[in-house]
Amino acid sequence: MVYSSKTTGSGVRYIEKGAGEAVLLVHGGGEDAQQWSVEIEGLAVRHRVIVAVLADLTPPEASGTLRRLLDDLAVPAVTVVSRADDAGAALAFTLAHPIRVRRLALIAPPLESLVAASLEDIRCPVMMTGDASSLERHLARVGRGRLHPSPRTPVETGQLLQEFLSGRLSSFDPRELRTAFGTFMTGVTIVTTAGTDGQPRGFTANSFTSLSIEPPLLLICIGKGAASREVFESARGFAVNILSEHQKDTSVLFASKRPDKFQHTTWRPGPFGNPLIDGAAAWFDCARHQVIDAGDHIILIGHIEAFSYTDANPLGYARGGYITLGLEQAAVNAASSASRTIVGAILESDNRLVLLPDHRPNGLSLPEVGRSGASGSASRLHALLAQDGIDATLGFLFAVFENPGSGEQCIYYRGEALLHARGRPVLASFDDIPWDRLPDEATRSMLRRYAAERKLGRFKVYSGDHRQGTVRAVE
Ligand SMILES: Cc1cc2nc3c(=O)[nH]c(=O)nc-3n(C[C@H](O)[C@H](O)[C@H](O)COP(=O)(O)O)c2cc1C
Missing domain, CATH: 3.40.50.1820 (Alpha/Beta hydrolase fold, catalytic domain)
Structure with a gap:
């Protein structure tokens, strides 16, 4: 023109x-x-x-x-x-x-x-x-x-x-x-293709959806900015590998722009020719069925040609962080093996932290059960909170750690609270937590982390031995 x-x-x-x-x-x-x-x-x-x-x-x-x-x-x-x-x-x-x-x-x-x-x-x-x-x-x-x-x-x-x-x-x-979408909890997949040039390509995706049983279809979405987008658009098919909970590193690798992703993972060609990642909880090898342009992504619909699954726990993802069912299981196991289990909660009500007065003069603690009497459990914690007019919804685990001195196993959940009665609960602003009234350094350091991660809108899960300083983020 x-x-x-x-x-x-x-x-x-x-x-x-x-x-x-x-x-x-x-x-x-x-x-x-x-x-x-x-x-x-x-x-x-x-x-x-x-x-x-x-x-x-x-x-x-x-x-x-x-x-x-x-x-x-x-x-x-x-x-x-x-x-x-x-x-x-x-x-x-x-x-x-x-x-x-x-x-x-x-x-x-x-x-x-x-x-x-x-x-x-x-x-x-x-x-x-x-x-x-x-x-x-x-x-x-x-x-x-x-x-x-x-x-x-x-x-x-x-x-x-x-x-x-x-x-x-x-x-x-x-x-x-993006943050609002991130509240939808998903699994994590690696989508791969043999490509047209024989070079395997792959990227991490949580946009996987099972679509149809008859015919067997699934879909994933690839961003228009992805380096491998053109290869996927024109490939004759692709495979979806559903990651197991031990494959967080593989997820991080395939979410990167590294050109050598396949050199750092073990894989084999699937029955339809697309790369299958070893150790995946399940895989689906697909022929290209349909490609649909949609906003800043492209929807790839695959016709499943072969699939397989194992009983490995899948890796989860929500709010920008990885979740492992195994960790929840570890908490349950820890609870059953430890001589005593303390179960507590970091609860928020109207964006403020719920604390309860404890036996010390002027002392405040997180709501928790199991310090004396029978071991703690989530149901005992609910019952304690109900006595104080607190209707609590316990969400994700925040920390699981052992107190080596006492052999106690400590399990803390995140949660929301509705306060039905005035009285014992004290609501503290996260910018002004009464640190000196809290019982110990373990509680203080856990709340410091919570307050910092809350600002970022991303919570990690911590496990380990608190006193020995080995509490680690389980990402
Ligand atoms: C947990 C997680 C899920 C993701 N889901 C998708 C997705 O569904 N679609 C997508 O295009 N990118 C997704 N990404 C980002 C891609 O993995 C990332 O942009 C990658 O660099 C693309 O690879 P490429 O640029 O080498 O093609 C996700 C990343 C993570 C960490």
């Missing part, structure tokens, strides 16, 4: 195509708008696309020129779109003329232009594409910003812009949405 530019009354060169809501493409590359042609053609179906030709202008100069262009064309407000180095000009214009910018899309902006700009002052919705780890810090400075993995092709860039323009890209904070 060859575009011929026009010149406005005040001498600004531009290219124009289509009709509808105005989109301003900031283009520092001189006359040649060919690089934008796919995006221009796609957007012009429903929009008035104006390409500003801004060769060799500094961002402040470009900002002034863009304003003159819009004044000359009598366009009150636009969506501004820039690519790569033109981000500086787009940002300068958006910050200088906020009421003229409805939305701002920065395709692959260079970090220098983000560092230099007062992103905090941007008032319109912003979309950036690029690598999450380097851009997220800058995006956090933009109130209504969102980040997308880099589109691979101009067609994808066009589609993404269409969605942004249509307002279909939500204005939710993507990190918040």
Whole structure:
């Protein structure tokens, strides 16, 4: 497509195509708008696309020129779109003329232009594409910003812009949405394929869903930013390996970008040719059934050609951390083998910590049972809490450790509490825990960890021998 530019009354060169809501493409590359042609053609179906030709202008100069262009064309407000180095000009214009910018899309902006700009002052919705780890810090400075993995092709860039323009890209904070999705507890899989070039490829995925028994189908979703996405899209099939609880390291390996993932794991080709990871709790070797484009992911539906399973415990995943059923089992075993078991809970009510007065003058403890009399158990803990008008829901295990002096086994759960009566319970803010009133260092260090992990929204599970300092995060 060859575009011929026009010149406005005040001498600004531009290219124009289509009709509808105005989109301003900031283009520092001189006359040649060919690089934008796919995006221009796609957007012009429903929009008035104006390409500003801004060769060799500094961002402040470009900002002034863009304003003159819009004044000359009598366009009150636009969506501004820039690519790569033109981000500086787009940002300068958006910050200088906020009421003229409805939305701002920065395709692959260079970090220098983000560092230099007062992103905090941007008032319109912003979309950036690029690598999450380097851009997220800058995006956090933009109130209504969102980040997308880099589109691979101009067609994808066009589609993404269409969605942004249509307002279909939500204005939710993507990190918040990810955190909310993360409350759904899943297993962990490694999805593999033999690839077309004979090089095995694989990535960690928890988007696995069993889909159909007859015909036997399953699905997984692969992000459009994954390095192996094209290989999976075109492969004749793929395998899903459901990891067992001892394979956390394999999960971490396959969630990395390392090119040599298969050299660090033992595997064999499956009946349909896709790599099967040794030690998996189950595997499904599939033929490609359907590939569906969906937002920033692609859905791969596989037709199961062969499968197998073992009785190994599967690895779990929730809220950004790994969960092992075996650890829950270890707690049960510990409880049955120890001479005495203490069962306690770190309970939250209205975002505050529930503490109970203990036998010491002014002393406060976590709700716990088993220090005297019979060994503790979750049901005895519930009963104790009920006496104090506390309706507790015990959630995940937080810590399992042995007190070597006494041989006591200590098991602490996380949980939520509803307080039905005033009286004994004391509610403490997590920023102001009464540390000196707590019974021992074990409780203090456990609560310090809890408060720190709570801030991050990620809880680990700890096990070991507390006094000897070997309490470890079981990730
Ligand atoms: C527990 C867990 C689950 C994940 N689930 C998915 C998923 O379902 N789909 C996906 O595309 N990436 C998922 N990822 C991220 C990929 O494993 C990661 O981006 C990986 O680098 C992709 O590999 P590649 O870039 O070499 O293709 C997950 C990561 C972890 C740790």
